Amino acid sequence: DDDHGGGGGCGHCHDHSHEPSAPTDWAFWADLGPTVICGLCLAIGWGLDLTSASAATRTTADLIYGFGAIVAAIPTGWHTLQSLARGRLDVDLLMLIGALGATLVGHVDEATVLLFLFTLSHTLEAFALGRTRSALQALLALRPDEAVVLRNGEPVKTPLDEVAVGETIVVRPGERVPLDGLIRKGEADFDESALTGEALPRFKSPGDAVLAGGINLSGALEIEVVRPAGQSTLARMVELVETARSGRAPTQRLLDRFLLTYVIAILIGATATAVVPAALGLATWYEMFYRSMTLLVVASPCALAISTPATILSAIAAAAQQGVLFKGGAAVEALGAADLLAFDKTGTLTEGKLTVGAIYPQPGVSSSELLKYVAAAEASSEHPLAQAIVREAAGQGIAVPPADSFHTSAGLGVEAQVAGRTVLVGGRRFLESRDVSFAGNAATEENEPASGATSANGPGAPGNVVGKNVWGAIDGRLAGRVVLHDRIRPESAAAVRRLTELGVKNVVMLTGDEAHAAQAIAQQAGVTEFKAELLPDAKATYLAEQTAAGRRTVMVGDGVNDAPALAAANVGVAMGAAGTDIAIEAADVVLMSSRLDRLVDAVALSRAARSILWQNLGFAISVVIVLVSLTLLGRLSMSWGVVGHEGSTVLVVLNGLRLLARNGWTTAPRAPA
Ligand code: ADP
Numbered sequence: 001d002d003d004h005g006g007g008g009g010c011g012h013c014h015d016h017s018h019e020p021s022a023p024t025d026w027a028f029w030a031d032l033g034p035t036v037i038c039g040l041c042l043a044i045g046w047g048l049d050l051t052s053a054s055a056a057t058r059t060t061a062d063l064i065y066g067f068g069a070i071v072a073a074i075p076t077g078w079h080t081l082q083s084l085a086r087g088r089l090d091v092d093l094l095m096l097i098g099a100l101g102a103t104l105v106g107h108v109d110e111a112t113v114l115l116f117l118f119t120l121s122h123t124l125e126a127f128a129l130g131r132t133r134s135a136l137q138a139l140l141a142l143r144p145d146e147a148v149v150l151r152n153g154e155p156v157k158t159p160l161d162e163v164a165v166g167e168t169i170v171v172r173p174g175e176r177v178p179l180d181g182l183i184r185k186g187e188a189d190f191d192e193s194a195l196t197g198e199a200l201p202r203f204k205s206p207g208d209a210v211l212a213g214g215i216n217l218s219g220a221l222e223i224e225v226v227r228p229a230g231q232s233t234l235a236r237m238v239e240l241v242e243t244a245r246s247g248r249a250p251t252q253r254l255l256d257r258f259l260l261t262y263v264i265a266i267l268i269g270a271t272a273t274a275v276v277p278a279a280l281g282l283a284t285w286y287e288m289f290y291r292s293m294t295l296l297v298v299a300s301p302c303a304l305a306i307s308t309p310a311t312i313l314s315a316i317a318a319a320a321q322q323g324v325l326f327k328g329g330a331a332v333e334a335l336g337a338a339d340l341l342a343f344d345k346t347g348t349l350t351e352g353k354l355t356v357g358a359i360y361p362q363p364g365v366s367s368s369e370l371l372k373y374v375a376a377a378e379a380s381s382e383h384p385l386a387q388a389i390v391r392e393a394a395g396q397g398i399a400v401p402p403a404d405s406f407h408t409s410a411g412l413g414v415e416a417q418v419a420g421r422t423v424l425v426g427g428r429r430f431l432e433s434r435d436v437s438f439a440g441n442a443a444t445e446e447n448e449p450a451s452g453a454t455s456a457n458g459p460g461a462p463g464n465v466v467g468k469n470v471w472g473a474i475d476g477r478l479a480g481r482v483v484l485h486d487r488i489r490p491e492s493a494a495a496v497r498r499l500t501e502l503g504v505k506n507v508v509m510l511t512g513d514e515a516h517a518a519q520a521i522a523q524q525a526g527v528t529e530f531k532a533e534l535l536p537d538a539k540a541t542y543l544a545e546q547t548a549a550g551r552r553t554v555m556v557g558d559g560v561n562d563a564p565a566l567a568a569a570n571v572g573v574a575m576g577a578a579g580t581d582i583a584i585e586a587a588d589v590v591l592m593s594s595r596l597d598r599l600v601d602a603v604a605l606s607r608a609a610r611s612i613l614w615q616n617l618g619f620a621i622s623v624v625i626v627l628v629s630l631t632l633l634g635r636l637s638m639s640w641g642v643v644g645h646e647g648s649t650v651l652v653v654l655n656g657l658r659l660l661a662r663n664g665w666t667t668a669p670r671a672p673a
C-alpha cells in the first residue's frame, strides 16, 4: 500500500490501492450498506422531528440519528485508524472530528447528514473507479482457462499453466486463442480488436503469430505455443496497466506533499478558530466551536485528493480498451504536454513491409548472382531491408551460401565473407566510405525513378509506394543495387495534421536514410521537418538535446532498432508492439496496433486528461476557498458545508470519468465467446 505513502491521501481513494487480483467491488458494497442504513436513520429522525416537538420525541430522534451516524462512521473510522497506525494522517480524520464535534455541541442531526453524504460520495466514487478497473479485468476474461493440446496426436484438454512452450494446441473456428503462438497448420481470419484496437479482422496463415485473447473467426488451426500463459501479450498488457494504475502521476506526487502540510494547517486553523475569538471575548465558545468543526469539514481536501487518480485512471482504462497502454500516470501527463514529436521513418511513417521491387546488376554480373551475394551477406541481419532481400532470394529459389565474419555497421550496412569474397551491402555513402567507386555506374539511380520515393499514386497521395536503394559491392567493386518497396501509411498525412492541430508544435522525422530519400518520404507523409543520415545513436542524441533545451519530447518508433531514442525522449511510444517484448520494455506508451490514428487518439486523450486535471484542481480549490470564507464569516451551516464539500468531490470524479466515454474510445472489450 505504499503508493499512498505521501501522507494526507484521502480515504476516497482506498479502493484502487489493492492488489491487481482483489475483487472489484468490495469497497463499493462496504460503503453502500452503511450509507443506506444511515440514510434510513436520517429519514426516520426527520420524520419524528416533524411529527412532534416533545422532549421525548427529540431524544428518540437523536438516538436514531446517533445510531445512523455510528453505522456510517464505522468503515471510515476503520480506514482512518489503519492509516494512523501506519503513521499517516488521513483526510477522513477531519471529517470524523467534524462529526464528533457537531455531536458534542448538540447537532447530532448535522453530524448524521455529514456522515451520510460522506459515505454516499465514497460509494459513488468506489462505483465510478470500479468501472475503470472492470474495464481492464474484462481483458483477462478474454482468455480461455484451458487449451486443447495435441499429445501423441491426441487432443487433450489441459489447464493453461501446464502447456509447455513448443507444444501444439488446436483452436477451432469461433474459439478464442488461449496462448500466444505461431500458426503451424491452417489459416483463418482473426478478430484481435480487444488487444490491438483494430476493428478489422486479420487473415493469418502458417508462420503468422497469433495472440492469446484473439478470436479465430473461420478456420481450424494448429498453433505452436511460443510463450507460457503468464507471459502472453494479454497477461503482460493487464499487468502493465495494473502497475500503471498504482503508480502515481507527477501531479499526484506534488499534491501528496502539499496535502500533508495542508491537513496539519487545517487542524491548527480549526483549533485557533475554536479558541482565539472566544478567549478574547469576541464570540461565544459554542458558536466558535461549531464554526471550527464546519471549517474542518469544508476545508478538507477530499476533492483535491481524488481528482488526479480519478482522471488518470480513466485515461489509462480508456486507452487500454483501444490497445494503447500507458505505463503510468507520468506517461499520460507527459504525452499530453508534448511539444516535439519525432517519428522514426521505416515501420512508423511507412508500413515497413518491404519487398524487393527490382534488381539492377552492373554489367558482367547476373541478377541472380547479385541477389545471391547480397542475400548471403544480409542473412544474419535483423534489419527489415535485409529480411526483405533474404525473403526474395528464397522466393526465387536461389541457393544462398553461408556467410563468414558477418559484421553490422548499425544504420549504415553490413559486411561479410561469402564464398571467399568480401561483400558490402548498404547505402551509397557506406560503400563510398569503403572506397567502392560509383564512377561508370550503369545502374545509376537516374535510370529508374525508384530513388527515394516513387509516387505511384501521384505526389502526396496516400499509400504511395516508396523505393529504397540498397547497394552491393563484391571484392571492392560495385555489383549493383536492389530496389526495395515500402508504402507510406495511408493515414500518416492526416495523422500529422491532426497532431499539429492538437497543439504539438513540431513534428519531425528522424532517419538513417539519405537526405534526398528522407525528404521525399517526409513530404509524402506530411512531415515538414526531418533529420536524415542519423546513426541510431544520433537519434537519441538529438532527442536528448531537445529535451535538455526544455522541449517536451516524444519519440515514436517500432521499438525494434530505436530503443535508445525511445529512452532518450520524455515519452517513448512503441508502435505495432503486439507480441514484441523489446518494444514493450523500451517504451512508456505502447500501441498494440500499428495505426497512426491510434497515436493521435492517445495524444488527444492525454491532452484532455491534462486539461481535466487542471479544471478539477481549479474547481476543487475554488470551492474550498468559497466554503472556508463563508464558514469564517459564520454564514454557512455545517449541513450546507457538507453538501458543498461532498458535491464538489463527486463532481471532480465524474469530470475525470468523462474520459472513459470519449468518442472513439467507447468500445469495451467484448465478453468472452
Ligand atoms: P531508418 O531510419 O529508416 O530506420 P536505419 O537507421 O535502420 O534506417 O538505417 C539507415 C540506412 O542504413 C538505411 O536506409 C540503409 O541505407 C542502411 N542500412 C542499415 N542497415 C542495413 C542493412 N542491413 N542492409 C542494407 N542497408 C542497411
Ligand code: MG
Pocket (backbone or CB within 6 Å): 344, 345, 346, 347, 561, 562
Ligand atoms: Mg527503423
